[in-house]
Amino acid sequence: MRVRVVLFTSDLRVHDHPPLRAALDASDAVVPLFVRDSGIDAASFTVPNREAFLADCLRDLDAGLRERGGRLILRDGDVTDEVAKVVSETDACAVHLAGGVSRYARRREDGLRAALRGLGCEVVVHDAVVTCVPPGEVAPAGKDHFAVFTPYHRHWDQQPVRSVVRAPRAITVPEGVGSAPLPQRDKVPGVSPGLAEGGEEAGRKRLTAWLRSGISAYEDRHDDLPGDATSKLSPHLHFGTIGPVEAAQRSRAAGGPGAEAFVRQLAWRDFHHQVLAARPAAAHDDYRTQGDRWRTARSAREDIEAWQEGRTGYPVVDAAMRQLRHEGWMHNRGRLIASSFLVKTLYVDWRVGARHFLDLLVDGDVANNQLNWQWMAGTGTDSRPNRVLNPLAQAERYDPDGTYVRRWVPELAGLEGAAVHRPWKLRGLERAAYDYPDPIVELSDGLARFKRARGLD
Structure with missing residues (x-):
């Protein structure tokens, strides 16, 4: 045999x-x-x-x-x-x-x-099992990988993609091959209470539902924090319970701007994989150093703990961090806001944030997690290494009525509308009624510290 x-x-x-x-x-x-x-x-x-x-x-x-x-x-x-x-x-x-x-x-x-x-x-x-296009398949002349996403995506989008492979009808396994017992989810301690269901059946159902009722609005709503209008397919892509090639092919068949925007996110995933394949040290070292002397886990212990616990005093940051702890997942816009706050406003080493995310994220993937953190820190592939996301401006734009904040920071649920983003503006007894901390840092002070560190002042 x-x-x-x-x-x-x-x-x-x-x-x-x-x-x-x-x-x-x-x-x-x-x-x-x-x-x-x-x-x-x-x-x-x-x-x-x-x-x-x-x-x-x-x-x-x-x-x-x-x-x-x-x-x-x-x-x-x-x-x-x-x-x-x-x-x-x-x-x-x-x-x-x-x-x-x-x-x-x-x-x-x-x-x-x-x-x-x-x-x-x-x-x-x-x-082309874990990615749509194999790492190294698309590269500029004389180099082993693309360091900038836009030209990579342009070439990636023109690559022929293999056909989707049909599932087998019959499988024969030799007799007598021993196996350990299958694990049980309910035997794992310390799991986030809102963790999604895993497995191929759940992944395929989610993909089908997404293509039927979610993808058409993706271009307009992918940053909508309260709308929660992303695919939530990242855990299934990470574990491979759905294949990226099939996800791309079926999305392209659906057509429209939303599908194009979603497939672009699959290209971002491939982009990070090809960067890590060419530069494996980027899993822990700066892809492009800026000469930073980051605050460390020891020197910034109290600030880091406040960030991890969702008690920074900036409600949109705290909402994102609490969603992470509850679901083992975080909205993509929340990831950008929370990571920018840690590395740019608090000036804490990106590796501290990347490790915390890996400790909780069900879709924790070395390529995507580490390189996205470096992108936000300005030590990765971002062509604007000094960009800083102001959490108040982000909240006003992507959670204008405060719905996302009230969902995840329930102690502020009594504040209506956009006022929930600035609870420190309350005075006297009204402020005392809310068990929520004042900001751990003034945004202007954080920005000034970052500019000094990068020699931009």
Whole structure:
């Protein structure tokens, strides 16, 4: 019997899955394998929200495989060791997996090749599974990647995209391959109470609903904080319960300005992946240093704690941070406002904010999280490194009636309209009625500090 292993990583689906399709076409049986990798635990990347969402994804993936006659094989430990064990147990001739872009993913691929070579087993890496366009496929002449989004997007938009791969009808798994028990979401402590459901079924339902009733208004409403009119597909893209190629193809088929704007966001995702693939150190080092001497976790401890807890005294910032803690997710405009406040107004090292986001975000992705933080800090790919988002101006523009703030900062619910954005303007007993802090910094003072640090004063 010809056996091949399909190693699932961040592609937890049966629809539009090139590694699974290729393995099935070339073998009599496949081993659908997921390894809960001890290396990821050691890197402190396993956090409650993603662990709980992953539990949903693995159980749903197993159900999807069982509907087709297969099942998911789950192992725990070092990914290279566990894959080698499965190859030895089944005499598999090849391991198929999706290509990754992080330094860790590349080391994993290299480690698999080295370990399996002696077993006579081939490693087949598939592109355009985690991204629409493979990193490195689009690059300027003489360079390995685009450093600016606009020209990247122009070329990206002209690239031919592979066809969506149909889900298999039948899957045969060799008998006798042992598996660890599937995890359960309700056994994971410390999960955000409003965390969304994970899994391919939930992801596909969300994508279909989004295409039917949300995407047409996306261009006009994607920054609407109270309207909550974004797709909320980012967790499913991160875990691969929906494929970016299928999301792009179906969005383009829907057509219209909203679809174009949404597909542009998928291009941003690919852009960050190709930057990290070319510059893996950008996961922790400045892509373009500005010579900053940031305030650190130690020197700015009280300010950082206030920001993390949603007690900065700026309601729109605090609303965004509380949404993050409650849902394990944050509105895209809220992410920009909250990150700008930390790095530009408080002048705190972007890595402090990036780590906190990774500790809570269910869609916490190294490429997108770290490079978006650097974009806001002005040390990444932003062509305007000194931009500062004024949280009051942002609140007035994107939450004009204060609905978003009142949703997430309930102690201010008694303030009507835009007055909720400036509670410190209240006086006497009226101010005392609200258990909410005064601003931890004057915006003018924060701006002056930032300009001094960047030599702009």
